[in-house]
Amino acid sequence: MMRTRPLKVALLGCGVVGSEVARIMTTQAADLAARIGAPVELAGVAVRRPDRVREGIAPELVTTDATALVKRGDLDVVVEVIGGIEPARTLITTAFAHGASVVSANKALLAQDGAALHAAAEEHGKDLYYEAAVAGAIPLIRPLRESLAGDKVNRVLGIVNGTTNFILDKMDSTGAGYQEALDEATALGYAEADPTADVEGFDAAAKAAILAGIAFHTRVRLDDVHREGMTEVTAADFASAREMGCTIKLLAICERAADGGSVTARVHPAMIPLIHPLASVRGAYNAVFVESDAAGQLMFYGPGAGGAPTASAVLGDLVAVCRNRLSQTTGPGESAYAALPVSPMGEVVTRYHISLDVADKPGVLAQVATVFAERGVSIDTVRQQGKDGEASLVVVTHRASDAALDGTVDALRKLDTVRGVASIMRVEGE
Template sequence: MRTRPLKVALLGCGTVGSEVARIMTTQRDDLAQRIGAPVELAGVAVRRPGRPRPGIAPELLTTDAEELAARPDIDVVIEVIGGIEPSRTLILKAFEAGASVVTANKALLAADGATLHAAAAKAGADLYYEAAVAGAIPLIRPMRESLAGDKVNRVLGIMNGTTNFILDRMDSTGAGFQEALDEATALGYAEADPTADIEGFDAAAKAAILAGIAFHTRVTADEVYREGITEVSAADIAGAKKMGCVVKLLAICERSADGESVTARVHPAMIPRSHPLGGVREAYNAVFVEADAAGRLMFYGPGAGGAPTASAVLGDLVAVCRNLVNGGRGPGESAYTELPVSPMGSVTTRYYVSLDVEDRAGVLAQVATVFAEHGVSVDTVNQRGHDGEASLVVVTHRATDAALSATVEALRRLTSVRGVASLMRVE
């Protein structure tokens, strides 16, 4: 075994960072055996050095993250600060100093992963980021390495534990959105500011990263169509139940049928309860990967939290350190296909549309005409009326999202339609 220790700098010591430091300390001997060399925590960058941090020697703490990231004796920098800046600057300084990087920063990778990959390649260093997507679930490495010889056509999954918990509570207990969000916050599943989760930003960043890996092309978060769950209502949940479905926030990345483009989207959708994703409860994540040769693969497990995310970080640390000991490098960016990202309007989906309408003769014919005029085929229609008011529930066949959206807008303009009570895609 190599005797000189590999030195690691830890940038950030919050929920994830403190867990990383704890595991590095308590499992020091095991990590050394797995790597073939001892690993030493050489410094920890924090914003508040006076805060108690059990198990971390005070002399390791520093508020100068730039100095720590650029230290010439550091072999690996672990970045768990999050956000775009100063994380991007710190990671680039680490590469300039010749260090490899392990990061959990999905927002930065989704916004500017190309710059990070280019800097790593120039430095001859590794960039690993298993913890950026789906917490402890091994997903990035299987896609980058195990499926490197296969053709991935689709990635479909639940990639945010907070929103899955909220939707699960709305479905199982009848709670409203705000009530379920409050429970998620009380249990620690939701941040004090839950915007990134409930508005779909978190899942969109993960979708961008997975689409880039799956289709060997660059996809940024801005190119991912995004809808959150704040508009999901009790009527949506009830409508899904009547169809034998459940509502989930899905991230869907697909290669087009002709292979000339890709799409990436995040939005609530109804899926059958019999579908494996339909049974994913609480704050768990699950991701389907569909490939030519491998077929359908499902990855399932806890998608967030300090310990699960730290597990993924430590797995990357072991891999990077092994590469350093053996004189090798891990996989870099693969973006050779340069496929364009098609807009959401070109995606073909099904729709569930619930309309509040006047209870009189001819209304159903008017509604059906609107669907026909926009080239949208109707699969099923259910109508109920009482005291001059009625509801129509229409489920469509597959059509382009643009055609379906135009249909709904035309329906809103009908004088016989009092309102669109519920509107959701069906997968």
């Protein structure tokens, strides 16, 4: 039987995502009530600009006093979609203290202070759900922390930012330069006026921290994630990638060490073989590839951003949290029992593609090969082209540590015959 007293929900933020959450709560109220076992009622909406017209939201529900809203004491769930660190952090912990569970889409806050937020939720016996914080509509958080809870996840490899994937896809498919592709992404609304968080990898790094923490049952903070942006990727890099049967993606990579004793988390552009499932992810879509002992290889794919897709993930969490409220229980909290150390980037082992501008004269290749050999970096293939006293030399290595590669590149730059290191790109997904 359905309970007649509604569950009260407060909404913090009513922008692109928040307005979609409110719309779906209204238009699908009957279905949500049937799925939950009780009606849900929008009890208040905290905004910065109260004079803006918000279709479908009664004006008396709108307030600029978010603190007073979460302190009401009669709320069942607070949905936080304002983003940023403060005031979101204080509002969430205040909501817990005043009896409400929380659904959040705040990747930056969770990556920075996820452990403290989970502790606050546990202290007050409340839920903290955040499916929408990573990869928009794609069900990913819950499969990792529930469906794969009995498995051992070894690697999570993914495209978790739609803006960067759109830009790189345009560069690959049309031959456009970075700036031209960025301009198109901005015109179509895929890129913000200031795209730094996306193109410099900050957004993806926050998501990588969250994914690594859940996958490896270890606390991984944003500061633990190695981050490189994609602004230096060129048309020449794509040409080299095509010659190797690869394309280039900005990847979030979370890995367990071969001996199982540590983990790494990193974000950077990388070449990936065209036969890998992630290579075919086009436009602004996201996809995450998970490798585990028992399940093997799994791929999660779909729209990674946007109002309606992200609201879908928020509403899925809302239904789960409301069900928990009715049964007077809570869902899974933080699982950090493994407490594995997070290794520095220098210990990461992978393959590399290095493009050098060199003098076109005898002995150059031998000098370069000696530098690689002296630092224990084995060469797989070499391609050389020369004209009018100048040449390009492309070296693809076997697997080596990032520290060894850094030392090799530093030594190469000191050679008189090396005019410059044009490009360094990791090769992943093999």
